[in-house]
Amino acid sequence: MLAGYGVTHVFMVPAVLRRTFAEMERRTNIARIHCHGEKSAAYMADGYARASGKPGICMAQVIGALNLAAGLRDACLAHSPVIAMTGGRDPKTKFRRVYQEVDDVPAFEPITKMNVTIDDVTRIPDMVRQAFRTATTGAPGPVHLQFRGNEGQIDAEEAEMESFVEPQFAHVPPFRPAPEQKHMQAALDLLQKAVRPIIVAGGGVRASGGQPELIALAEALQIPVVTSLNGKDNIPGVHPLSAGVVGSYSRESANRAVNRADLVCFIGTETGGMTTHFWAVPKIGTPAIQIDIEAEALGRNYPLAASVLGDAKAVLASMLAAADKTSSKRRESWIEEIAALRADWYAKYNPLLESTGVPIHPARICHELTRHVPDDAIVVVDTGHAGMWMGGMYDLRAPSQSYIRSAGHLGWAFPAGLGAKAACPQRPVVVFTGDAGFWYHIGEVETAVRWKLNSVTVVNNNDGGNQSKRGFDRAYGGEQTEQARELWTYSKMNFARLAEDMGAIGIRVEAPSEIAPALARALAADRPVIIDVVTDIGALAPTAVT
Ligand SMILES: Cc1ncc(C[n+]2csc(CCOP(=O)(O)OP(=O)(O)O)c2C)c(N)n1
Numbered sequence: 449m450l451a452g453y454g455v456t457h458v459f460m461v462p463a464v465l466r467r468t469f470a471e472m473e474r475r476t477n478i479a480r481i482h483c484h485g486e487k488s489a490a491y492m493a494d495g496y497a498r499a500s501g502k503p504g505i506c507m508a509q510v511i512g513a514l515n516l517a518a519g520l521r522d523a524c525l526a527h528s529p530v531i532a533m534t535g536g537r538d539p540k541t542k543f544r545r546v547y548q549e550v551d552d553v554p555a556f557e558p559i560t561k562m563n564v565t566i567d568d569v570t571r572i573p574d575m576v577r578q579a580f581r582t583a584t585t586g587a588p589g590p591v592h593l594q595f596r597g598n599e600g601q602i603d604a605e606e607a608e609m610e611s612f613v614e615p616q617f618a619h620v621p622p623f624r625p626a627p628e629q630k631h632m633q634a635a636l637d638l639l640q641k642a643v644r645p646i647i648v649a650g651g652g653v654r655a656s657g658g659q660p661e662l663i664a665l666a667e668a669l670q671i672p673v674v675t676s677l678n679g680k681d682n683i684p685g686v687h688p689l690s691a692g693v694v695g696s697y698s699r700e701s702a703n704r705a706v707n708r709a710d711l712v713c714f715i716g717t718e719t720g721g722m723t724t725h726f727w728a729v730p731k732i733g734t735p736a737i738q739i740d741i742e743a744e745a746l747g748r749n750y751p752l753a754a755s756v757l758g759d760a761k762a763v764l765a766s767m768l769a770a771a772d773k774t775s776s777k778r779r780e781s782w783i784e785e786i787a788a789l790r791a792d793w794y795a796k797y798n799p800l801l802e803s804t805g806v807p808i809h810p811a812r813i814c815h816e817l818t819r820h821v822p823d824d825a826i827v828v829v830d831t832g833h834a835g836m837w838m839g840g841m842y843d844l845r846a847p848s849q850s851y852i853r854s855a856g857h858l859g860w861a862f863p864a865g866l867g868a869k870a871a872c873p874q875r876p877v878v879v880f881t882g883d884a885g886f887w888y889h890i891g892e893v894e895t896a897v898r899w900k901l902n903s904v905t906v907v908n909n910n911d912g913g914n915q916s917k918r919g920f921d922r923a924y925g926g927e928q929t930e931q932a933r934e935l936w937t938y939s940k941m942n943f944a945r946l947a948e949d950m951g952a953i954g955i956r957v958e959a960p961s962e963i964a965p966a967l968a969r970a971l972a973a974d975r976p977v978i979i980d981v982v983t984d985i986g987a988l989a990p991t992a993v994t
């Protein structure tokens with residue numbers, strides 16, 4: 449069934465579903481990526497899913513189930529279709545203190561769309577189909593299948609079963625619900641009448657593959673676009689109508705543009721705290737319209753003048769077909785204002801982007817990535833400072849470049865990048881992470897080497913988690929004690945050397961001029977590469993403006 453759904457990789461820590469693995473080896477070409485931890489296995493499946501739009505599969509035996517559940521939380525927050533399979537309790541022995549066993553099912557409840565137990569072997573086919581259906585439809589998200597037996601031994605039993613699959617659910621989105629015309633027209637009328645409208649495009653646009661329609665509509669009507677962090681690749685940063693990522697981990701020009709708008713059009717975004725900087729960008733009460741595939745999302749945080757239910761790509765296409773381009777005239781001065789906001793931002797931050805300082809300023813890494821990441825690359829970014837630096841300072845240059853990011857978990861990006869590389873082996877994968885983020889799953893360097901998952905990982909290495917510095921400054925009343933730094937710094941580490949010891953290529957970079965040659969060497973290599981960039985622990989990313 450997995451092969452029938454087009455699954456190419458599963459990510460796991462043994463021992464779970466052993467018979468399944470034996471059959472997989474006999475009957476399919478599915479690669480079984482055997483990892484160093486269940487959480488990183490889940491992150492790999494998540495990266496695989498976000499890079500390809502295909503459900504990512506991860507597995508754990510009963511004792512690893514909660515580690516796997518922890519790893520599903522980011523997929524849940526980012527609406528990523530991950531299918532987790534675990535071993536679980538046997539009705540014959542439960543409540544008898546079986547080795548390693550607790551009731552795991554409740555822990556999967558808050559982070560899955562579907563959370564079920566398979567107790568009879570004949571239920572495997574329909575439950576697997578339901579898992580793919582649930583993971584990929586509506587707003588996508590994780591599901592959990594618990595197989596009877598701590599290692600899922602139910603898979604060793606035999607029965608007559610029909611194992612047909614539904615390839616429609618092998619990829620997001622299986623359906624493109626079209627909008628009701630009158631709702632679409634009402635939203636379009638408001639957009640066309642507006643003098644200072646702006647579109648906030650979220651992860652729902654990227655999931656629907658709606659980028660071409662979004663850009664075409666923005667160009668036809670001359671409406672500027674900002675994105676959520678999850679939707680950063682909906683429009684290249686270099687596009688003249690792009691004002692950047694809006695919200696908390698954002699670019700100043702985006703927040704300023706949204707707060708000057710007379711109409712905000714949310715598309716495929718939860719309008720959550722990060723994207724709206726806790727509902728200050730835009731302020732609640734700003735005239736708003738919203739387009740979403742989930743009816744319950746419409747109007748959750750902003751009172752709406754119009755709401756449209758449907759697939760983002762389908763709604764944008766129908767708006768484009770009905771668009772009156774002549775209406776763009778009334779937005780000429782607004783577009784000039786956006787151009788000025790863009791220019792102001794570059795003028796203000798160019799000195800940092802082009803900084804020649806040593807230790808290196810992280811903004812300079814972002815700038816080098818903007819210039820040198822290939823046109824077909826997938827960029828994978830961690831959270832915290834990594835999310836701030838890259839969200840604000842990095843520009844996608846081409847619509848063919850992809851960008852996926854941690855929805856909040858430090859340490860997500862490196863394993864997610866391995867999953868992205870598994871899903872898209874022909875595309876370069878470039879990961880940006882801090883050192884604290886990289887430490888989490890550093891053991892997976894060995895996995896990357898063993899399974900030839902040749903991603904390029906750039907570590908912004910300041911020997912600490914310096915995003916935390918500001919918070920501790922506050923907690924200590926502005927003056928951290930000597931010991932306070934123990935709470936957010938580590939011993940100095942050379943990750944390039946560690947990577948080499950594990951069989952990867954390690955490149956240590958200590959001067960800004962070495963970044964571009966290191967990237968060129970890494971992108972041409974036939975092994976995983978860790979570029980260890982020594983950076984300034986004093987560099988703090990700009991915070992959001994309102
Ligand atoms: C799972 C998890 N735990 C804790 C945090 C809180 N957190 C955010 S950033 C950060 C430190 C980041 O350090 P590093 O990756 O080295 O980046 P830097 O700030 O140094 O650039 C921490 C601990 C988090 N985001 N996720």
Ligand SMILES: [Mg+2]
Binds near residue numbers: 883908
């Ligand atoms: Mg750090």
